[in-house]
Amino acid sequence: MTAPLLVVDSLTRRFGGLVAASDVSFTVAPGEIFGIIGPNGAGKTTLFNVIAGHYRPTAGRVSFEGKDISGHAADEVGRRGxxxxxxxxxxxxxxxxxxxxxxxxxxxxxxxxxxxxxxxxxxxxxxxxxxxxxxxxxxxxxxxxxxxxxxxxxxxxxxxxxxxPKLMLMDEPAAGLNPSEKIAAAALIRRLRDERGISVLLVEHDMPLVMGICDRILVLNQGMPIALGTPADVKSDKSVIDAYLGEDYEFA
Amino acid sequence: MPHKGVARGETAVIAQMIVNGLLGGLIYVIMALGFTLIFGIMRIVNFAHGEFYMLGAVGVLVLFGNFGMNYFVAVVVAGLLTGALGVIAERVLFRSVVGEEMPGMIMSLGLSIILQSVVLLALGPEEQTVARPFSGIWRIAGAVVPWDRTVVSISAIIILVAFYIFLKFSRLGLAMQAVAQDPTTASLMGVESGTIYASAYGIACLLAGLGGALMAPIYTIGPYMGQSPMLKAFVVVVIGGLGSIPGAMLGGLLLGLTESVLATLMDSTTALIASFGVVLLVVLMRPNGLLGRTVR
Amino acid sequence: MKVRAVYALILLLAALPWFIGSRYIFHIATMITIMIPLVLGMHLMVRIGQLSLAHPAFWGLGAYASALLTMRLGMPPLLSLLVGAAVPSLVALAVGPIFLRIKGVFFVLLTFAFGEIVDLIFQEWTGLFGGNSGLYGIPKFSILGLRLTQIPHYYVLGLIAAILVYLLMRAIERSDVGAILESLNEDEMLSRSMGANALAWRVAAFVVSAFAAGISGGIYAFYIGFLSPDPFGFQTIVDLIVMVTVGGAGSVLGPVLGAIVTVPLPELLRDAREYQLMIYGVCLIGFMKFAKQGLISFIVDKRRGA
The missing domain is CATH 3.40.50.300 (P-loop containing nucleotide triphosphate hydrolases)
Structure with missing residues (x-):
């Protein structure tokens, strides 16, 4: 197996007493499309912003191509690719x-x-x-x-x-798009990987899009990782279904 | 030690520093409250704030000094006229630059120098004085308190209490606070935003005018007398947090006390450099001010 | 087309003093050329979204440094002009990484406080700067054995410096660096995400703009032959803001127009300062109310181009 491109290791971010992301670990392999999902307030955006260099992690590490980039500023992260x-x-x-x-x-x-x-x-x-x-x-x-x-x-x-870039972080690529634009966006993300060799880490609300294009998915709930696996694994995971219970999500 | 009141004993010196600090600080609070109100609601740094203070003082010079009106009546009338001028200035000038930082600053700088030149043309360049309506001193803990400053301070406290009641209990005051917190809630309060802008600017100018009117017998009156109080207000508001009303209160008193201590311990130039140094430090360490909320 | 007409008009105006031949006109023209590098320096900061009130202080630092390098160290004037201009640049390099983290009104207050401290130092450090009684006996400027003794000589010197600084600023605006500065001003988060080091670029702009102010200060010192802290205070801030506002910040040509229109005012109205203030105030309000982009917006349609 090739070495992972991005490694997130036991990442925690607190705001005052509030824990926005707690002990999150995952890797993104070269050529992978990796999705992060979760109900509102699950800590997706916080996690994204820590990786993108907008916040420092309270604890834990982020490394890219084997080099530690935790707490690097947004422009340094950009320069790394x-x-x-x-x-x-x-x-x-x-x-x-x-x-x-x-x-x-x-x-x-x-x-x-x-x-x-x-x-x-x-x-x-x-x-x-x-x-x-x-x-x-x-x-x-x-x-x-x-x-x-x-x-x-x-x-x-x-x-x-x-x-x-070698890796593209995408913050809700489908937000605000109409259904046909969403289909085009999904196709574009796939082509970024297939034709340009760019790995993708995306945070998204739109379930059909995430389930349709991601190789693996991390599910967060209240800052905690509750499931990690292929779309099929995640869809059938008991804790994921519980977390989304009552929310009007459609698992396509 | 080289400081001035050493013969009167240490406690008296300290008491005097505190008294001077509070006497100065209360006026800073009045200036800073208006300044911060305008910024909080309209996102405009009002460089003309000092000129409204100057107009209040000129009002007292004319009404009390020339026409012999009762001092307190003159103060109130001068303040109200200044406030009315503020409402007009908001309607005619500032409405079109609400929320735009740089045009707002330039517009208020323009108004500031126009008002200076108008007064310069009317009064001439010489500084003028009005007779002090109160004289004499009293003492507290060995500190000397002049009666005229006492009257100014008591009046300032009354104005501050009235302002507080207005903000806390009137519909308009509550709406203003809401807008300062979050501009989008303005419509939810059912108060038209134009009314809020006009009254915010008007009330801020009323406060500045009253401040200047109260200080008229204490300092000399001239076209440029507003520059220093405006800068002090700017400094207070940055120290306290732009848009924060409690910050303006705390910052004003803090600046008054700091200045009084520095002026006792150092010569005036060193004190001035030191006070600018303090400002630099505060802005660098706490860019949102001591009690400030995040501005963008 | 219109832009060319404006260039032609400026050239014509620049040649005007020789046709009139009056010392007074030469003096005003020289003052315009001296103010141009300074206002262009200020303008570069406005372009990156920062209203710097430190520039009169940089102007003063350049002036005193150039004068003192020649007077105390016997440096040749041209060298002391360049080294003198590097002094405010170095100061900008030292304070920039701290100041430029701060934005908007806080930056305005910060640079104002900085300017006041520098002005106080000019006043109080009498041993070096001569204090309020002033620094006398600045030698005449000379270059390659030519001594500049007449006002027209200084006009030529000022003209050369103004043109060079204008060309520099225009080159910056049109280059990739200009695109980077504009990108940072328009959307800092986006620009940083692509790898641009925002602070480093801002500091660079601050350093260059301080150098322009320093050049202007040096020429001023040699031309006037006497320095006091007076011109380096708040009044010059107002003058510069008027120039940028009247001319318009949208193009490098804007502040140049602003200087040409504004500088003669105080000279023409020397005996009626109150009217000068009034005109300044009316200009500021009028342009903010009716033409926020300044005179340049009547000449150039888009924000770029001149």
Missing amino acids: IARTFQAVHIFKNETVRANLHRAAVLARRHNPLTWLSRRPHATPDLEGTAAFLGLDMLLDNVAGSLAYGLQKTVGVGLAMMVG
């Missing part, structure tokens, strides 16, 4: 799609002013190719903020791709 997308649309709305992708490449290449002169050779994904991959090639000269919501989220994925 972990890109992320956001739940809400985060793009440069006043710029064209082309300028958006160009900026992403620049931001990923020039990390700080000292590297300005010594431009390290950095394999930036080709802009046109990325746009074609996303189906944005006809829209390159449109102002990003003028596109439909679903397309704006796709531009967000494009920004993350321009970083040239």
Whole structure:
């Protein structure tokens, strides 16, 4: 078995007395699509933000490609080859799609002013190719903020791709999308892995999407991991069914 | 030790520091409350706040000094006129920049220098004084307390209590607090947001005007007299937490006491540098202020 | 097209003093060229979303440093101008990593307090800075054996510096670095997620903008020949904010227009300061109310371009 790409080891995050994530451990293998689900307030977002470098872990470790990245700032995490997308649309709305992708490449290449002169050779994904991959090639000269919501989220994925990541963290990639856009989003996530070799760690509410595309799923409830396994395992897990009882979730 | 009142004994010196600190601090509280109210509700740093203080003092100069009106009546009338001017300024100028930090600052800076120049044209550059309506001193624990400052402080306390009652018990006051906490709840309270902005700015200017009116007999009156109180209010509000009303109370008294202690122990320049140093430290260590909530 | 017309107009105005030939006009024109690097420095900070009130202090640091390096250490003026401008840059490098963690109104207050402390040091450290009675006897600027003795000489010096700093700022705006700074201002969380070190870029912008202020200060010192703490206080903050507001922050050309329009005012209204204040105030309010993007918005349609 190949070495895991991302290792989360006994991660705990407290806010004052509140435990938002408690002793969570899992790994993401290269080429895997890994999902984190759980009822509202389960600690999914907290966990995501700790991995993305927005919060320090209270205890435990996160390592990427064998190197400890726990408590690294968001930009350091980005430089290691972990890109992320956001739940809400985060793009440069006043710029064209082309300028958006160009900026992403620049931001990923020039990390700080000292590297300005010594431009390290950095394999930036080709802009046109990325746009074609996303189906944005006809829209390159449109102002990003003028596109439909679903397309704006796709531009967000494009920004993350321009970083040239090995792992993409996706915060609710289906949030706010209509049913046909959700299908397209699921297909896109699969193609990211299949055609670009990008592993994906996603946090999502939409059960059919998660069950349909994830190789493995971690279920959180009140900050605690309660199940980890394939979609089939998780669906039949007693504690998972109990946790979701009373919530209006549909296990497709 | 080089400080001034050493002959009167240590307790008297300490008592004097506390008395001076409280006397100064109460005015800072009045200025800072309005400043923080405007920021909390409109997200505007009101650089013109000191000019409303100055207008209050000018009002007393004219009404009490020139027209011989009763001092207390003059203070109230000057305060109300300043508040009314604030309401007009909000409607005409600030409504269009609510919530926009940089345009709000620039707009208020513009208003500030316009008011300065108007008063400069009307009064001339010389500092003016009005006769003190009260004189004499009394003593507490060996500290000397001038009567005029006592009257100012008692009036300030009455104003603060009235402001507190307004915030706690009036519908408008409650709505203001709600908006300061969370702008989206404004409509839930059933009070129109325009009314809240106008009254917040107006009340803040009323407070500043009353502050200036009360201080008119104590300091000299001139077009630039508002700059220092505005800065003090800014500092107090940052120390206490932008938008926090208890923070403004605590911060004001704290600044008054700190200044009084520093002024007793050091020469004035060192004290000034030290007080700016304290500000730097507070902003760096607790960017949201001592009692502040997170601003974005 | 319109932009070219504005450039042509500025060139024409720049040549105007030689046609008129009056010392007074040359003086005003020189003051405009001196203010341009300073206001461009301030503008770079506005572009990254930070209103810096420290720039008059950086201006003063550049002025005193250039003057003292020549007077005390006998450095050639051109060298002391450059080294002198590096002084505020180094100060910005030292305080920037602390200050630039803070945003919005807190940054405004922080930089204001910093500026006041620097101004107090200028006033109180009389042994070095001459205090309120001033620093006299700053030698004339000279370069390659040429001594600059006439006002027009300083006008040429100021013009060269203003053009160089303008070209530098325009190059920054149009480069990838400009795109990074704008990205950070628009969406910091997004930009950081792609690996950009936000603090390092902000500090870099702060250092460059302090250098521009320092150059302006150095030329001012050699031109006026006398320094007191007076110009480095709050009044200059107001002047700079007026220039940026009137010209418009959307393009590098904006503050230049702002300086050209604003600097002559106090000179023309020298005997009526109260009217100058009034005009400043009306300008600030008028532009904020009716044209937040400043004069430049009438010339350039989009935010970029000039």
